[in-house]
Amino acid sequence: MKDQKETDLTCPECGKEHKVIRYERIVGNTQPELKSRLLKNELFRFKCEGCGLELPMIYPCLYQDVEKGYMVWFVPASDKEQLDKIAAFNAESLVDDNYKNLNKQYKLRIAVSVNGFIEKLLILDEDLDDRAVEVQKVMLVSQLGQTGKYRNDKVRGVFFEMVRQDDYGYTVLFQEAGPVSFKLDMEQYYKISLRNRQLFDEHMPEGFCVIQEQWAIERFREIVKDSMSKKGKRRRKA
Ligand SMILES: [Zn+2]
Secondary structure (H helix, E strand, C coil), X not given: CCCEEEEEEEXXXXXCEEEEEEECEEECCCCHHHHHHHHCXXXXXXXXXXXXXXXXXXXXXXXXXXXXXXXXXXXXXXXXXXXXXXXXXXXXXXXXXXXXXXXXXXXXXXXXXXXXXXXXHHHHHCCCCHHHHHHHHHHHHHHHHHCCCCCCCCEEXXXXXXXXXXXXXXXXXXXXXXXXXXXXXXXXXXXXXXXXHHHXXXXXXXXXXXXXXXXXXXXXXXXXXXXXXXXHHHHHHC
């Protein structure tokens, strides 16, 4: 796989010709500048030097951090062909010794949106368990839906954010109220992460996989079911 590809792009607004670079593979440890541009969402945007028009420029990109031990493959959700390639790669990695170890050495993730891609990097860079983060997001949405002033608002998305070093939060995007920031409850995060490690491990697909809302909702349901049955048992004992 070639790391960078230069392509021609003509501005649809003013017709100015550009040479743009697509960074299809980035190693964060040796390419800190590219990493920082990625985190600022500069790699997936085209800005015309002639008229200033800005457009999203979406292409698959494999990001790797060899020290932290993770890889995130960004593939736009609409890129069926590329997703098929990853599925094939996963199938191969199960039987090929060269790839088999990847599963052990690396956390392997797929991101299907630019925001989701950046978010994964932020989470894994902080050595946080992205599985616990995703479950905590589901819990937060569930809590917001039950009480408080956002009870009747619809949640359109939740994103992890770095407030500052060791200080994290979630931005919840409400339909009516717009984006609202909530502090990340670290104690709750650790509880989720430590108590459910086995459950999470049991539900990890092999190879590159999407760990997002859908995966987290399923785990959340299992956690709730488990705690209800424990409560039931305690009640019967009493
Ligand atoms: Zn232009």
